[in-house]
Structures are given as structure tokens and as C-alpha cells.
Amino acid sequence: MMNENQKINCTVTSCKHNDKQRQECQLQQIIVTPIIGCNTKQSDESMCSSYRNENLDK
Numbered sequence: 001m002m003n004e005n006q007k008i009n010c011t012v013t014s015c016k017h018n019d020k021q022r023q024e025c026q027l028q029q030i031i032v033t034p035i036i037g038c039n040t041k042q043s044d045e046s047m048c049s050s051y052r053n054e055n056l057d058k
Contacts, residue, residue, distance in 0.1 A: 016054035025050075 008025035010018050017026050030050040038045045 010048075012048070012051065014053055014055075015048075016052045017050065018054075 008027065008030055009023055010025045011023050012018055013020050015025075018024075019026050027050055030048050032046050033049040034046055035044070
């Protein structure tokens with residue numbers, strides 16, 4: 001069961017959902033997607049599909 005006080009920490013400052021001062025995502029939930037064909041067994045096998053560039057989505 002998920003904690004209602006869960007935080008999503010994020011340092012991707014170009015994302016419009018990022019609170020840059022607190023380094024937190026302002027969304028209540030995000031979508032994490034696998035990267036097709038990537039089998040490094042490292043964190044680069046996934047990405048945040050909720051990312052939106054702050055300059056492109058105005």
C-alpha cells in the first residue's frame with residue numbers, strides 16, 4: 001500500500017512539474033516507462049514519461 005505522504009524527488013529542472021527550490025515533483029503520481037531495447041541492469045532502463053519541458057508546454 002502506498003503512503004499518502006509519498007514524495008517524488010526530482011532534479012530535472014527543465015520539467016514543468018519540478019519545484020526547483022525543493023527538488024520535488026509537483027504531480028501526485030508519475031508514469032515510469034521502460035526504455036525499449038535497453039538492458040543495462042541500471043537505472044537508465046527506465047524514464048519518467050510524465051516529463052514535460054517547461055518551455056514547450058506553455
